[in-house]
Structures are given as structure tokens and as C-alpha cells.
Amino acid sequence: MNARTFSIGGIHPEENKLTHEVATKVAVLPKQAIFPLSQHIGAPAKPVVQKGDKVKVGTMIAEAGGFVSAPIFSSVSGTVFKIDTAIDATGYRKPAIIINVEGDEWEETIDRSDTLETLEAHPELTPEEIVNRIKDAGVVGMGGACFPTFIKLTPPPTAKAECVIINAVECEPYITADYRLMMEHADEILVGVELLMKAAKVTKGYIGIETNKPAAIELLRQKLSTFNFQHSTHIEVVPLKQRYPQGGEKQLVDAVIHRQVPAPPAIPVNVGAIVQNVGTAFAVYEAVMKRKPLFERYTTVTGKRLANPGNFLVRMGTPMKELIDACGGMPEGDNKLLAGGPMMGKALTSVEVPVCKGTNSVTVISDEEAVRKDPQPCIRCAKCVSACPMGLEPYLLAKLSEVKNWERSEKEDIVNCIECGSCQFTCPAHRPLLDNIRLGKSTVMGIIRSRAAAAAPKK
Numbered sequence: 001m002n003a004r005t006f007s008i009g010g011i012h013p014e015e016n017k018l019t020h021e022v023a024t025k026v027a028v029l030p031k032q033a034i035f036p037l038s039q040h041i042g043a044p045a046k047p048v049v050q051k052g053d054k055v056k057v058g059t060m061i062a063e064a065g066g067f068v069s070a071p072i073f074s075s076v077s078g079t080v081f082k083i084d085t086a087i088d089a090t091g092y093r094k095p096a097i098i099i100n101v102e103g104d105e106w107e108e109t110i111d112r113s114d115t116l117e118t119l120e121a122h123p124e125l126t127p128e129e130i131v132n133r134i135k136d137a138g139v140v141g142m143g144g145a146c147f148p149t150f151i152k153l154t155p156p157p158t159a160k161a162e163c164v165i166i167n168a169v170e171c172e173p174y175i176t177a178d179y180r181l182m183m184e185h186a187d188e189i190l191v192g193v194e195l196l197m198k199a200a201k202v203t204k205g206y207i208g209i210e211t212n213k214p215a216a217i218e219l220l221r222q223k224l225s226t227f228n229f230q231h232s233t234h235i236e237v238v239p240l241k242q243r244y245p246q247g248g249e250k251q252l253v254d255a256v257i258h259r260q261v262p263a264p265p266a267i268p269v270n271v272g273a274i275v276q277n278v279g280t281a282f283a284v285y286e287a288v289m290k291r292k293p294l295f296e297r298y299t300t301v302t303g304k305r306l307a308n309p310g311n312f313l314v315r316m317g318t319p320m321k322e323l324i325d326a327c328g329g330m331p332e333g334d335n336k337l338l339a340g341g342p343m344m345g346k347a348l349t350s351v352e353v354p355v356c357k358g359t360n361s362v363t364v365i366s367d368e369e370a371v372r373k374d375p376q377p378c379i380r381c382a383k384c385v386s387a388c389p390m391g392l393e394p395y396l397l398a399k400l401s402e403v404k405n406w407e408r409s410e411k412e413d414i415v416n417c418i419e420c421g422s423c424q425f426t427c428p429a430h431r432p433l434l435d436n437i438r439l440g441k442s443t444v445m446g447i448i449r450s451r452a453a454a455a456a457p458k459k
Contacts, residue, residue: 012242
């Protein structure tokens with residue numbers, strides 16, 4: 001199989017795809033659902049319900065809080081218990097809406113049938129109508145970044161989209177939710193890709209899949225061979241070599257169409273590509289064709305010591321404890337709980353953290369696996385430099401952050417770091433490279449924002 005990949009850096013951690021062939025189960029409804037108001041990049045959503053209000057599955061409970069924002073919908077029916085704060089994946093208490101679950105009554109506007117709706121049968125779906133339905137349904141990037149999807153589909157006039165690239169790579173160890181989604185809903189995904197292409201006004205689409213998923217590559221190619229395309233539309237499945245972090249936007253664009261995305265503020269559309277996750281394509285299908293807001297997602301619950309790891313279709317707002325219990329409960333001993341995979345996931349402080357729009361995995365790692373070795377002095381081996389997919393010098397950026405040299409950090413392009421962790425993974429001296437770089441990057445970005453605000457004309 002002729003496979004492509006990105007041009008610099010990258011690593012190949014142990015895959016640990018424990019749930020690769022485990023069919024998706026529907027998660028049990030929680031007794032109480034928790035909806036943080038920040039489930040996307042941008043301004044938090046604003047509550048439109050009050051304590052005591054009755055809601056159904058699909059009822060809007062919070063509206064977008066600005067242009068870069070997204071509404072939030074209830075995934076359960078019941079009564080609003082309170083609008084308060086709850087611990088989210090950051091470890092801090094953040095504003096949230098808490099709903100007591102009563103039954104499972106859905107909004108009547110949602111089409112719950114299994115009938116496949118095609119674009120050909122819906123001539124009323126103009127690019128503008130597709131974008132509006134996506135926006136109204138609260139769809140965001142499902143790969144974890146959670147950027148509002150409608151914004152990506154309406155790039156500035158200075159950028160011209162030429163193609164849509166679907167990220168079906170799933171290069172992060174342990175996670176298999178996207179793979180199961182492809183195996184179980186290939187038809188809906190392809191219609192979703194076509195909707196994204198029509199919304200973006202392009203005729204070329206690519207689906208990038210790593211070669212460790214041959215069944216998904218074969219299934220989608222088979223479906224495409226009989227797919228009834230809109231006039232002149234073309235979608236291609238692109239096999240990719242197994243290499244982390246191939247799912248990064250810039251790395252995926254490089255691998256699929258061999259174009260380099262410049263440094264920030266440049267984004268993929270500046271080189272003609274709009275990148276969307278395969279889960280987003282499915283959410284777009286449901287939002288546009290079924291009038292179904294984004295309130296549930298495919299999520300992997302995994303770990304070597306879990307009794308029955310699996311993949312779940314889970315309602316957002318479900319506490320992670322309930323998913324772990326469905327897999328046999330938390331293993332004995334000390335464990336580390338991650339929202340996401342071991343490379344880019346966030347360590348959680350509580351099992352009560354709810355599943356949100358960006359929760360593609362709940363990963364349980366034993367203390368033996370998670371423990372860090374004591375850092376040693378840098379031996380100048382340059383393994384971190386070779387592994388960096390952005391062509392940076394991680395050892396230098398980490399040291400500059402350590403000594404708080406923010407000016408030099410900015411000059412050395414610390415804001416280009418995608419925080420993939422490849423550098424720290426390869427370091428034989430076990431140095432906390434990514435930890436220091438993250439601190440430096442956030443500080444430098446704050447300095448840049450302050451500088452821009454000071455230079456802006458006063459109103």
C-alpha cells in the first residue's frame with residue numbers, strides 16, 4: 001500500500017489499540033448530567049435556561065457567547081437542577097448547567113430514523129444553508145481542538161479553499177473511537193464529507209487514514225466506488241504511514257497535498273485546505289440532514305488494567321466515572337486518569353469530570369506506566385530536535401522558558417509548538433521539555449496579545 005507522510009520529525013509510540021475491534025455500545029444515561037459552558041475554543045456559551053426549567057434531549061440550554069463560540073444542547077430530558085460551577089478537564093471549577101435526568105424525551109424536530117439522507121435528494125441545501133445548520137447545531141471540531149466548524153467553512157476573502165481534508169488518522173495511542181465510527185457509519189460520513197465540501201465550495205476531498213486501519217481504508221474505498229457524487233465532485237481515500245503526530249493539521253496537510261502551512265497566524269486554508277475531523281463529518285451529517293444538535297459522541301474508554309475497555313456512544317454531560325464503571329470499574333491501586341490519549345491528553349483530578357464535545361477518549365493508566373523518571377542533565381543528543389514535527393529546537397525552548405527569557409523564546413518561534421509531546425517522549429534524560437515549553441508558549445502568547453491590545457487604536 002503506497003502510503004504518504006509528513007516531511008520532518010515524528011515518532012512511533014506503542015499503539016495499544018486495545019479496543020480496535022470492540023463494537024460501539026450505547027452508554028447508559030446518567031442520573032445527573034453536567035454541561036460546562038466552555039466546550040469549545042472561544043467565548044463560553046450563555047445559559048438560556050433557569051433552575052427548575054424542563055428540558056428535552058436536543059433543547060438548547062446555552063447560546064453562543066460571541067462570534068467564536070457555539071451553543072450547547074441538553075443530551076438528556078429532565079429538570080435543570082442548578083446553574084453553578086463544576087470541575088472540568090482543566091481541574092478548575094467552571095460555570096456549568098446541571099440537569100437531573102428524567103426519562104428520555106427528545107425534541108420532535110430531530111429525525112431519529114436510520115434512513116440515509118443524500119445531498120442529491122436535498123437541492124434546498126445551499127452552501128449558506130449548510131453552514132447555518134452546522135452553526136445552529138453547535139458543531140465543533142471533534143478531534144479535541146473544538147474550534148467552531150462554521151468558522152472554518154467561511155474563510156476570510158484573502159484565503160481561497162481548494163479542498164477539504166478529513167482527519168481520520170487517529171495516531172494517538174489507545175484511541176479507537178474514530179475507527180469504530182468509520183466502520184459503523186461509513187455512508188453517513190461520506191455524505192458529511194460531501195456537505196462540508198459543498199459548504200466550502202470545493203470539488204476535491206481527501207480522507208487521510210493511517211495504514212494500521214486497512215479495514216477502514218478498504219470499506220471507504222468500496223463505498224466511494226458506488227457513491228452517487230454531486231457533479232464533478234471527487235473524494236479520495238489517502239493511506240498514510242503510521243507516524244505520530246500525523247493528525248496535526250499542518251502535518252496532515254503536508255502528508256496529503258504536500259503543502260507547508262506557514263507559521264501563525266497562517267492556517268491550513270492559507271494553502272488551500274480546510275481540515276475537519278472524521279467525527280466532525282459525522283456530526284455535520286446529523287446536524288444538516290437529521291436536524292440533530294451536537295449532544296453525543298463516540299468515545300473510547302480504555303486502559304491495560306481495565307476489565308472490559310470499550311467504545312461508547314455517550315451523551316455529553318455524563319460523568320466519566322459512569323463510563324469507567326461500565327468497563328468494570330477503576331482498577332485497584334494508583335491510577336492516572338486522562339481525558340484523551342497518553343500523548344496529548346489532560347490528566348484529570350476527578351472521575352466526576354463530564355464528557356464534553358472534545359472528549360474522544362477516557363484513558364486509565366496505571367501508576368507504574370505513568371510514573372516519570374527523575375530528570376537528568378541534557379546530554380545534547382538532539383533527539384528532541386529530530387523528533388519535532390515543527391522543526392523547532394525543544395531543548396532550547398525548554399531552557400529559555402525555565403530561565404524566563406520570553407523575548408528570546410518568541411524569536412525562537414515557541415508559539416509554533418503544537419504541544420504533541422514528541423520531544424519529551426524521545427528524551428533519554430527524561431527532561432520535562434513539554435511542560436516547560438507549554439508554560440513558555442502560554443506566557444509568550446499572553447505577551448503578544450497584550451502588545452497587540454496596546455497597539456490597537458483607542459475607541
